[in-house]
Amino acid sequence: MHDRRKSGDERIAEFLSERLRPALYPQRLPMDIGAWHIPGEPVPVSVALRADYAPFTVGEPWGSPWSTTWFRVGANVPARWAGRRVEALIDLGGDRGPAGGCQAEALVHDEHGIPLHGLHTHTCAVPVTASARGGEPVRLLLEAAANPTIDAATGSGLHYGDPVTAGDAPLYRFRRADLAVRDDDVWHLLHDMETLDGLMRALPAELPRRHRIRTALEQAVDAVDPDAVARTAAAARRVLAPVLAEGAHTSEQVFAGVGYAPLGFGGLWPLRETARGCARTFSTLVTLAEEYPELVVGASSAQHYAWMRDQQPHVFERLRKAVADGNWIPVGGTWVEPDVELAGGEALVRQFVLGRRFFRDELGADSEGAWLPGARGASAAFPQVAALAGARWLLARRPAAGYPASPTHHTFRWEGIDGTTLYTHLAPDSAALTSAETDFADTGSATTRSLLPLGRATEGPGRDTLERARRLADLAGSPRVAMRHPAQFFREAREEYPRPPVRRGGLDLAAHRGTYSGQARTKRGNRRSEVLLHEAELWSATAAVRHGVPYPYDELDALWRRVLLQQSQSILSGSSIAWVHEDTEHEHRDLHRRLTRLVRRAVGEPDGAVVWNAAPHPRREVVTLDAGTGQPSDTAQVLPDGRLAVLADAPALGAGLTGLPLDRTPRVTAHTTVDGQQVLDNGLLRVRVDASGLVRSAVDLATGRDALAPDGAGNLLQLLRGEQGQDLLGADRIELLARGPLLATVRVRRGTGRSTFVQDLTLTAGSHALTVDTEVDWRERDTVLKLAWPLDVHAELGHADVQFGHVARPTHESADGSSPEFAAHRWIHVAEHRWGVALATDSTYGHDVSRHTRDGGGTTTVVRHTLLHPTNGADPYADRGLHRFRHTLRPGATLGDAITEGYAVNLPLRPGPATGAQPPLVRVDHPDVVVETVKLADDRSGDVVVRLYEARGGRTHAVLCADFAVEGVHETDLLEEHPTARTHRHGRVPLTLRPFQIRTLRLRRAGQRQEDSDGD
Structure with missing residues (x-):
């Protein structure tokens, strides 16, 4: 009998854990076990099938870090189990270990090596048969991965994923391998009670519905004979049937459930383990889809499917069938779920191009939406890129409660920098439907609909989740849960909420903690x-x-x-x-x-006579040739290390000559003052470097304006440790390496006692910018490295380069005096009326800009590049060792100058052979229109594809000119499809672009024939 002295809640909880769950598998049979341990790289199942397996018993340890153990388990189904559901219960022991929690998983194969199902932390039951014949043999092969768990936030765990120093001590102890009968009456009663119990605890105490549920649960407990749970479970279900039959009110929140497993890439596992984990998860989910036909799985990232096609063809064929049956939805249309703040513009394009093509060609599916549930944030350029790839909506994750940048609404239209909008929904984190209170909280939305990813970590939804979802489809007091295709959810959301609020600019969804600069x-x-x-x-x-x-x-x-x-x-x-x-x-x-x-x-091969300019703007600048490339001449400057500096001139996207005379280009000079300062001057810019290697002045000679604030020190390296900061003001050595006439360089050496810094400050003839090359040998812990420039500019906004355009950010400090870090790609521009400064970078993404009022009047705008920001998370030794960075400072720069400078820093002139000047294939007659990509069409037709965009932020009329015979011109989407004919005459194509608009053009060459690849 049940103890009635306990409270109702206590009796229900005790009954579930001590009576009902133990009765779920009333009959069990131990399986024979053999093991084959592999300490190194994994092997395919074809090898494992031929291996020799040593006897292995339950309770033995196994699994040195990152190793693989193949287990062979087997038993015969007893004849008395005929007609019963039989499962294999296998517990690898993966929730315990010396690292404070480990994750042992396995892919289960049949005796022929065909993948069947995954074993995960919460999924230890492998279906064998829904109705046994009795007497049939069961032979399974388990590929078990011994992967340690590492806390990404703190870095705690086993050797931080280092395979060399991880050691060989076993992580796990094998707990169980049983063949068992599952009692279906107990199974259903268990989920009836757990669903109602979770709902009851979430409902307000004053609601009558809560009391009716508690009463029914207590009566169900009383209806079960503790000595005959299986025989009396059906009677208890009949007691609960009335409260389960009470339907939800029509105004209740509706959750569109979609199965989801955030597999990711890399993360806390190497990519080889990500691929194996993908096989385990996909196998489990396609098996679930066969058992639960209402299940809809949304899985993104074409790379995951490509791994299955190439490494697990049986799993891939099951995926294809699930897609055809409508249980499986390839979503998002990207190759992986990318970091959409840091990936370049053309890279974002190719994510969609390659992802959507794979889905269509290999799976016969397409995606009309973008899928970024793991994103910390997203660039304001993303809506246009996604829309041009065919996306009509976006799913991202909801920020944690209380996150400062959390949007007021969870459903809105997200407007990008060009005016393109995506219907956007922020979904809660994936849920296992363990309780209505934790899974169903939804505020700040005017719609009654929300999309709910169902699942746990890398596992996705389990049978428990799907059983609860069935009961929550129409249950009074609970939001309704209904499996939906994501596209169907967005169609229904649009119908109910056709005019949601508009959110402009980038999305900030989670704290970044150094992710703009860590792992430089x-x-x-x-x-x-x-x-x-x-x-x-x-x-x-x-x-x-x-x-x-x-x-x-x-x-x-x-x-x-x-x-x-x-x-x-x-x-x-x-x-x-x-x-x-x-x-x-x-x-x-x-x-x-x-x-x-x-x-x-x-x-x-380069000989220095010609340079190729891959940048979208023409350039006349000094280029350095490697020693042995090019010949010394009266127009070249020999540098101390044997390289040559020469003046070159090249058209945009074409080739030009080197070794040009300076003619009207003023020479650069360098000299040392009596107080030890170095002065570099090229008639356009005069730079003064003090005896500590700090830039004290950078004068734009056309206007006489100094970019540096009074008493300010530019090129200032700063070390930040928590709330403490240290400016590196001293120098170990300063030397003038080159004095002109083409190139002048000051070298500065400094150190901290642990880390060393070598900087070359270079000014060249004809250049408006100072180049700073920084080499860092980094040996610090828990320290951030920044490069600061205090500028004499009254800037209300800082403009930051993003994919296919730029965004403006306020320069004011926050209340605590700090300035938030943000992502910028190639450049930052700060300006007041008619005068500004551009800072460009070849690899830095993290920046901050703040504004300070000086004593006595005037404003200083400080721009800082974050060079190194170790996250101290999954890799606490991140960024140790050698790093190189290049930055430029350009005083007197317009926004257009900043764009040009950013491309020039990232696309240095490339020396080539003495073939003479080469005109570009295409050119544009307006500097605000930037050609981003020139390539041949992916369909191998030989068409020339040109992708360009308006870069300044204003409506522009331009003409694209082709330097080859053009038979026809079509505008297409990013996939080079859906062509629209464009007018052209003699290879000239008139264009009108709105601010930041991207256009993709296909130029059909006259007389061309279908081309084949070279077979690479």
Whole structure:
């Protein structure tokens, strides 16, 4: 009998845990176990099928960190179990370990090696048969991964993902491998009671509905005989039937449930483990979809599916069937869920292009929405990019309660910088439907609908979640939960809420904690990869059109996919474990080698006579040639390290000559004053560097304005430790390396006793900007490194470069005197009426801008680049070692100058062979219209594709001119589809662009024939 002296809530909880759950599997049979331990890299199942397995018993330890153990388990179903549901209960012991919690998972195969199901932290039951024959053998093969759990926020865990120092002590102890009968009456009673119990606890105490539910639950407890739970469970279900049958009120909140598992990429596992985890999760979910036909799974990232196609073809075929049956929805249309604040503009385009094409070609599916439930934030350029790729809506995650930037509304129209809007919904974190109170809180929305991702961590929804969802479909007192295709949810939301509020600018959804600057080598490698891909496509297209060189379609496509994979949220933000970032840096180095080879194949090996300009603006500037490239002459300057400085002139997107005479270009001079200061002057800019290596003056000679604030020190390195700050004011050594006439450089060395800093401050003939190259050997802990410039500018706003445009941010300080960090790509511009300063960067993303009033009047605007910001999370040793950064300071700069400077810093002139000047394939007659990409069409038709955009923020009329015979011109979407004919005459295409508008044009070459790839 049940103890009636306890409260009703206590009796219900005790009954669930001590009576009902133990009765769920009334009959069990231990399975035989064999084990094969693999300490190194995983092996395919074909190898495991032929391996020798040693006897293994329950209770034995297994799983050294990052290793794999293959288990072979087996038993015969007893004859008396005929007609019963049989499951294999396997507990790998993965919720305990020396790291304070470990995650042991496995992919379960049948005896032939075909994947069946995943084993996860909360999913230990593997379906064997819904109705046993009795006597049949059960033979399973388990690929178990011994992956330690690491806390991304604190870095606590086992060796931070380092495979070398992790050791070989086992992490887990195998707990169970049983063949068991599941009692269906107990199963359903358990979920009836848990659903009602959760609802009861969430309802206000004064509601009669709460008391009716408690009474019914207590009566159900009384209806069950503790000595015959299975036999009396059906009677208890009949007691609960009336309260379960009470339907929800029509005004109740409606949650559109969609199965979701935030698999991610990298993160706290290396990519090899992410791919294996994907196979486990997908196997589990497609099995669930077969058992629960109402289930709708929304899974993004084409890369996950590509892994399944290439590594797990059986899983992939099951996925294709689930897609065809409508249970599985490839959502989002991107290659991975990218970091949409830090990925470059063309990279965001390719995320959609490659992702949507994969979904259509391999799965016969398409996506009309964007899917970013893991995003910390999103760039204001994203709505236009997504819309041009076919997206009509966006799903992102809801900020945590109390987050300062949390939107007032969860459903709104998000307007980007060009005026494009996306119907946007912020969904709560994925839920397991464990209680109405925690899963169903929804405020600040004028609509009664919300999309609810269902699932846990990397597992997705389990059977428990789906059973509760069935009961919550129409249950009085609870919001209604109904499985919905995400597109259907957005259609219904639009019908109910056709005119939601508009939110403009970027989305800020979570604290970043150094993600704009942490793991600087990963970020620099990404930026360099984007630049080289731009060059490889541009010069390969030029070589194909000019000289008939085969265009490397296949190789470029493969390289883009590799770069896009490394732009996932966890990797590009810098929040992954050390192992992931080490792999990423290796991947970037290999990408750079391959892309450089493609570029050189297109332009030739350099000899210094010609330079190729991949930037969208013409340039006349000094370029340095490596030693042995080019010949000394009276127009060249020999540098101390053997390199040559020469003056070059090149058109936008074309090639020009080097070794030009200075003629009217004033020489740069350098001299040391009596008080030890270095003065660099080129007739356009005069820079004064003091004896500590700080820039005390940078005068724009055209106006006489000094960019530096009075008594201000530019090029100031700052160390920040918590609330404490330290300015590096002293220098160990300063030397004048080069004195002109083409190039003058001051080298500054300084250190902290642990870290060292070497900076080259360079001014060249004809340049309006000072270049600062910073090399850091970083050995600090819990410290942020910034580069500060106090500018004599009264700036209300700072303009920051984002993909395909820029955004304005207030320069005022916050109430506590701090200035929030924000993301900018290539440049920042601060200005007052008629005069401003541009600062450009080749790899830094994190910046802050603040404004201060000086004593006695005047305003100082301080711009700081965050060079290093270790997150001290999953990789506490992040950013140790050598780093290189390049920044430029351009006084007297307009917004257009800032754009030009940003492209120039990121796309240095490339030396080529003595082939003479080369005009560009295309050019635009207006400086505000920027050509971002030139390539050949992906359909291999030979069409030249040009992507351009308005960069200043104003309506512009321009003409695109092609330097080849043009037969036809069409405007397309980003996928180079849905063409609209455009007027043209002799290769001239008139264009009108609204502010920040992106246009993609296909130019059909006259007389061209279908091209084949070169087979790369």
